[in-house]
Amino acid sequence: MKNQFEETLYDAHGQRFSIEEIYYEHKSAHQHIIIFHNSKFGRVMALDGVIQTTEKDEFIYHEMLTHIPILAHGEVKNVLIIGGGDGGMLREVLRHNTIKSISMVEIDKAVVDMCIKYLPKHSLGAFEDNRLNLVIDDGANFVRQSSEKFDVIIVDSTDPIGPGEVLFQHEFYINCKNILNKNGIVVTQNGVPFMQPDEVRNTEKFFSQIFKDNSFYVAPVPTYIGGNMAFGWGTDNKTYRQISLETLQQRFSSAGFKTRYYNPKIHLASFALPQYVIDIIA
Amino acid sequence: MEISLPANSYDWSNLVNQYGSPLLILDCNTLRNQYRRLKESLPTVDLYFAIKSLPNETVINVLHKEGCHFDIATQGEVLLLENNRVPANKTIHTHPIKRDSDIRSTLRFGCTTFVVDNEFELDKFVRYKERVGLLLRLSFPNPNAVVNLSKKFGLSVEHAPAFINRAEKLGIHIKGISFHVGSQSKLYQSHVDAITKCMEIIETNRKTRDVPMSILDIGGGFPINYDGTDIDIEEFCNPINNIIKTLPENIKIIAEPGRYISGPAMTCITSVIGKANREGIPWYYLDDGVYNSFSGQIFDHAIYPIISVRKGETRTSVLAGPTCDSIDIISENIELPDLDIGDLIVAPMMGAYTSATATEFNSLPRTHIIAVNVDEDSDTNIIQLV
Numbered sequence: 001m002k003n004q005f006e007e008t009l010y011d012a013h014g015q016r017f018s019i020e021e022i023y024y025e026h027k028s029a030h031q032h033i034i035i036f037h038n039s040k041f042g043r044v045m046a047l048d049g050v051i052q053t054t055e056k057d058e059f060i061y062h063e064m065l066t067h068i069p070i071l072a073h074g075e076v077k078n079v080l081i082i083g084g085g086d087g088g089m090l091r092e093v094l095r096h097n098t099i100k101s102i103s104m105v106e107i108d109k110a111v112v113d114m115c116i117k118y119l120p121k122h123s124l125g126a127f128e129d130n131r132l133n134l135v136i137d138d139g140a141n142f143v144r145q146s147s148e149k150f151d152v153i154i155v156d157s158t159d160p161i162g163p164g165e166v167l168f169q170h171e172f173y174i175n176c177k178n179i180l181n182k183n184g185i186v187v188t189q190n191g192v193p194f195m196q197p198d199e200v201r202n203t204e205k206f207f208s209q210i211f212k213d214n215s216f217y218v219a220p221v222p223t224y225i226g227g228n229m230a231f232g233w234g235t236d237n238k239t240y241r242q243i244s245l246e247t248l249q250q251r252f253s254s255a256g257f258k259t260r261y262y263n264p265k266i267h268l269a270s271f272a273l274p275q276y277v278i279d280i281i282a
Numbered sequence: 283m284e285i286s287l288p289a290n291s292y293d294w295s296n297l298v299n300q301y302g303s304p305l306l307i308l309d310c311n312t313l314r315n316q317y318r319r320l321k322e323s324l325p326t327v328d329l330y331f332a333i334k335s336l337p338n339e340t341v342i343n344v345l346h347k348e349g350c351h352f353d354i355a356t357q358g359e360v361l362l363l364e365n366n367r368v369p370a371n372k373t374i375h376t377h378p379i380k381r382d383s384d385i386r387s388t389l390r391f392g393c394t395t396f397v398v399d400n401e402f403e404l405d406k407f408v409r410y411k412e413r414v415g416l417l418l419r420l421s422f423p424n425p426n427a428v429v430n431l432s433k434k435f436g437l438s439v440e441h442a443p444a445f446i447n448r449a450e451k452l453g454i455h456i457k458g459i460s461f462h463v464g465s466q467s468k469l470y471q472s473h474v475d476a477i478t479k480c481m482e483i484i485e486t487n488r489k490t491r492d493v494p495m496s497i498l499d500i501g502g503g504f505p506i507n508y509d510g511t512d513i514d515i516e517e518f519c520n521p522i523n524n525i526i527k528t529l530p531e532n533i534k535i536i537a538e539p540g541r542y543i544s545g546p547a548m549t550c551i552t553s554v555i556g557k558a559n560r561e562g563i564p565w566y567y568l569d570d571g572v573y574n575s576f577s578g579q580i581f582d583h584a585i586y587p588i589i590s591v592r593k594g595e596t597r598t599s600v601l602a603g604p605t606c607d608s609i610d611i612i613s614e615n616i617e618l619p620d621l622d623i624g625d626l627i628v629a630p631m632m633g634a635y636t637s638a639t640a641t642e643f644n645s646l647p648r649t650h651i652i653a654v655n656v657d658e659d660s661d662t663n664i665i666q667l668v
Binding site for chain 2: 006008009010011012027031032048049161195196197198
């Protein structure tokens, strides 16, 4: 019998991975972390029994949380990433040459070091880029105290049960709004609404109070099981969701890089929500 | 009745010389045999060892290798399993009353089965309803149990339908029912009656709604004798098996034995550290007592078998513990030979709820545990500090 990893996210069902090799495993007072190799998904990282990222499908998640807000905005100079210790988000943001500076706030330096070592394809050297300002701090604390303002804030949080809990609270979102430039955009990881409807419900409740325009957009990430994953969208600029395909195509082609999930048509289409998601947030 | 030393007796004085006194000796072979005996007596039942009875890493490791599952009640017990790499899918959390932080840390460990017995507890799971499956604990007061566990916990049967309704309205899945007939239940009839009643509820539920239940947790309470006699556990379990055979195939039966598995697995050795003659009765003071390993005499209502290593003509004597408190008396009426200071007293059957509930009153340290037969396949009697 092969070694197996069984995800323990849900009592009644779940996904199973065979483990070809364990690269890293650590149990601290805060969390249990494991990085192993699976023949289908490449390197896989799980935290407290829940899949966080895999080499095979991470591009969908990271492209959608970066290129959508950056290309919708059109003039992004600086970006704040909350979390994202594996470096995948940073890698995608850095592909935009027009961006001058990126702050990334990760609560634990050890996570960054470990990911550089054991998930090197996520960051692909991104941590070496001199546009990066890596801050080791609690994300909730950083947004409360930051004097710097940002065009785009990307919240790359873990599951709400665990250290990422504060990133799902009202105060955190208000503080994000406070350090957003006029016309800035906040995007968030919002779980799989088919499985966890409360996550989009909560974000909808907070964002609708804080931003003039808020919504969700979706993409299916295979190892976040249960259908589409939702991403939260909050901004005071209502025109960003009305941008034409032509404009997006022009911006994307000036950006000058290739993607594997994102393209301007997906960009527009991803804001079309399935009826069950609309009903959840209604 | 004369109680003899355990069959695979050790050289007690040698162990005490080597490891000190008092001393608890965990025999991993006895532990394995108790697990195997119960498993053979209940072949279709998954056994979840109640860690609380003997929370010890070696016990966890040995039972994990045997294929045993585990019943968790606290965050500390979760930690014990994590440290010993027991996969979370072999565990259930059975404490009916939990803090939010208990639920969260248990979920983060990966255990997704919890037990509830009242609506306030149910409300705590609204936030986690997408992730968990719950067992409803019912109470069946049992006059035959030494410790009645249906007073502090359990919903009374007549309230079950309303509770299940409420859970369904909240979107929380009740996947089964649990009960505990109380510890040291000497009559299988209480198990059988409780199973019958639970199955009525499960059947009614199946007929009236579209969310069938699939688990029946028959708790613990499997008895052992402290007087040196044996209980035929197979005979005890037969009527339970007979009723299990009649249940629908979709119902998985699980149990939470603690004492039956851990009780016989540990032996206490303690030394006479003082003696006195009070009003014509000999008093012997030991280095272990009711504040330490013998705490089960207070909390668990257990009276352990006491054996003097020295043999000889006996007198009615008093056996007391080492603390300054007058309650610290192990036995006020025990037949013992004339003992000297340094003589050893051996008490078998001291695995369950002994060291687990020991205190450090009087700043006396808890009794040290050593393990023997840790490796079943080895010829040598391995002794390892735990």
